[in-house]
Amino acid sequence: xLKEQNVKLLKxxxxxxxxxxxxxxxxYRPVAGRTFIFTLCVGIVFGFTFxxxxxxxxxxxxxRLVLFPASFGGGHISDRHSHLDQDIDIGxxxxxxxxHSHDEEFHKxxxxxxxxxxxxxxxxxxxxxxxxxxxxxxxxxxxxxxPRCNILLFxxxxxxxxxxxxxxxxxxxxxxLWEKTKSAFSYVFAHYYHQADWFMKADDDTxxxxxxxxxxxxxxxxxxxxxxxxxxxxxxxxxYMSGGAGYVLSKEALRRFVVEGIPDGTKxxxxxxxxxxxxxxxxxxxxxxxxxxxxxxxxxxxxxxxVPEHHLIPGHSDPNFWYWKFIYYPSPEGMQCCSDSxxxxxxVPPNMMYVMDYLIYHLRPYGINHMVHHQHGxxxxxxxxxxxxxxxxxxx
Numbered sequence: 001x002l003k004e005q006n007v008k009l010l011k012x013x014x015x016x017x018x019x020x021x022x023x024x025x026x027x028y029r030p031v032a033g034r035t036f037i038f039t040l041c042v043g044i045v046f047g048f049t050f051x052x053x054x055x056x057x058x059x060x061x062x063x064r065l066v067l068f069p070a071s072f073g074g075g076h077i078s079d080r081h082s083h084l085d086q087d088i089d090i091g092x093x094x095x096x097x098x099x100h101s102h103d104e105e106f107h108k109x110x111x112x113x114x115x116x117x118x119x120x121x122x123x124x125x126x127x128x129x130x131x132x133x134x135x136x137x138x139x140x141x142x143x144x145x146x147p148r149c150n151i152l153l154f155x156x157x158x159x160x161x162x163x164x165x166x167x168x169x170x171x172x173x174x175x176x177l178w179e180k181t182k183s184a185f186s187y188v189f190a191h192y193y194h195q196a197d198w199f200m201k202a203d204d205d206t207x208x209x210x211x212x213x214x215x216x217x218x219x220x221x222x223x224x225x226x227x228x229x230x231x232x233x234x235x236x237x238x239x240y241m242s243g244g245a246g247y248v249l250s251k252e253a254l255r256r257f258v259v260e261g262i263p264d265g266t267k268x269x270x271x272x273x274x275x276x277x278x279x280x281x282x283x284x285x286x287x288x289x290x291x292x293x294x295x296x297x298x299x300x301x302x303x304x305x306x307v308p309e310h311h312l313i314p315g316h317s318d319p320n321f322w323y324w325k326f327i328y329y330p331s332p333e334g335m336q337c338c339s340d341s342x343x344x345x346x347x348v349p350p351n352m353m354y355v356m357d358y359l360i361y362h363l364r365p366y367g368i369n370h371m372v373h374h375q376h377g378x379x380x381x382x383x384x385x386x387x388x389x390x391x392x393x394x395x396x
Contacts, residue, residue, distance in 0.1 A: 093140060093350045114211045118150060121214040123248075124196035125149035126184055129165070129204040130172045131158040137204040138163055140350040144357045148210035151196055155184040170272065177243075178279045179272025182262050185249075189258040197222040199254050202246040207348040207356055212341040213248065216294065216302060222251040225289040230303035230344075231328035232277075238291045239328045240281020244346035245303040247277070249289075256287040293329070296339040301331060304338065304345045307352065311337040 125146065129138040138154050142163060146152045156165040157172050157180075168183040170176050181201065188199055198217055202208055220226060228248045229241025241247035249257065261268040261283045268283035281291070294302045301311075305323070310316050314333040317323060324331075331337065348356065 093354065097143065097354050114214075117211070117214045117218065118148075121198065121218050122150045122196045123198045123200060123210060123213060123217070124151040124153070124188060124192055125200045125202060125208070125210070126153040126155050126188060127202050127204055127206075128177070128180060128184070129154050129156050129163075131156060131160070133204050134158075134160045134163055134165065137350060138165075140353045141202075141204055141206075144353045145208050145210060148208075149200070151192060153184075153188070153192075154204075155180060155187070175273050177276040178269065178274045181276040181280060182268070182272075185254060186258050186262065189254055193251070193254065197251055198248050199251075200246055200248045201243070202344070203244050203346065205348055206244060206246050206344055206346050207353055208246060208344045209342060209360060212302070212343045215341055216343065217248070220250070220292075224250055225252045225256055225287070226250050226292050227253045227284060227289055228292045228294045228303070230301065230305050231291060231294070232326040233328045234326060235278050236281040236285055236291075238285050240278055241291065242303065242305045242346070243275070243277030245305045246344045246346075247280075247303075249284075253284065253289040256289055257284060261287045294343070295329060296341060298339070299330070300336060300339040301329070302339045302341060302343040304342065305347075307345055307347050308338070308356075 127138060127141055127146065134154075134156065138156075139162070142152070142154075154160075154163045154165040155168055157168055157170050159165055159167040166184075166187060168180060168187065170180045170183050184201070185199070192199075198213075200208070200213070216228070227241065227250065230245035230247075231239045232242055233239045257268075257280070267286040269279050285291070296302060304311055311331070311333065312335065316333070345356075
């Protein structure tokens with residue numbers, strides 16, 4: 001009788017999974033089997049969920065580190081390492097985005113003044129890129145802001161007829177940026193010195209409003225040894241210009257850099273290593289090129305080393321972040337950060353290139369006049385001028 005009661009009790013326990021530690025093998029097996037399957041399923045679900053959360057979190061942190069590095073507040077992620085994200089595929093664009101027509105209702109003949117200024121203030125833009133970024137990044141510069149330069153060149157170490165590129169005899173990677181910069185400016189001096197007035201270096205993730213660049217430059221004489229950009233204060237007595245935000249040399253500054261600076265070891269670093277923006281800043285100072293203040297009449301910046309959000313929205317960085325120690329002039333956060341005639345932003349992914357192009361050149365609030373009353377003496381006559389944009393391929 002007692003034996004029958006025990007068997008019934010054991011069956012009841014087995015069917016309800018109530019005692020997984022029962023030490024009788026003939027009773028434990030069904031309990032253990034079902035418990036194992038249940039535990040395995042729970043583990044798989046938990047594991048996949050946890051892994052997904054970690055992956056999403058890590059991806060978002062990586063995206064923010066690249067696009068908004070100051071928000072991490074930590075180590076020294078200097079803008080002079082402007083190809084930090086060259087191997088990270090963020091916001092890549094598949095296919096063609098297309099373009100708006102210049103004859104649409106809000107755009108017909110709106111660029112007459114800009115075209116006239118393009119003929120008077122000739123800007124050559126050369127974009128530093130690499131073979132891994134030709135398709136991922138450089139082509140989006142060509143599809144957006146690049147052709148607004150009078151001359152557009154892509155400087156790489158490999159020939160690419162689709163961009164096209166100028167293939168320089170240099171290595172790739174962070175340790176070759178200074179070497180590539182010297183080679184690129186030497187190439188520009190040899191082939192385009194008389195075809196442009198101003199010479200801008202930008203990265204393949206820099207976005208430039210070229211019309212605003214011309215607007216600022218119109219007040220200056222390109223025969224003077226001067227250069228412009230986002231000014232940082234360490235390492236060089238007069239400061240130096242951020243590489244990622246882009247910098248612009250006058251015709252005389254370019255001549256001094258290539259002719260007087262690069263060949264002279266007492267003025268320019270002779271090897272190819274070093275941070276390109278710091279090294280060119282040192283070299284330009286030694287050959288008498290002046291670093292200029294690019295702020296507008298209200299003291300707001302025009303060249304920026306990060307995306308617009310970083311500068312417009314407060315709280316991206318703590319007071320100890322490197323940017324606040326490097327920036328030459330006060331740089332407030334919020335709407336007072338940026339000039340209405342801002343020129344450049346850095347760390348702009350491909351998707352955002354097209355978004356910025358649309359917001360700047362196509363979106364129009366009805367009834368608001370965007371015409372600027374020019375202060376540089378560049379009038380707006382009725383003659384329409386069509387400057388030619390040159391895009392070159394070749395080997396150096």
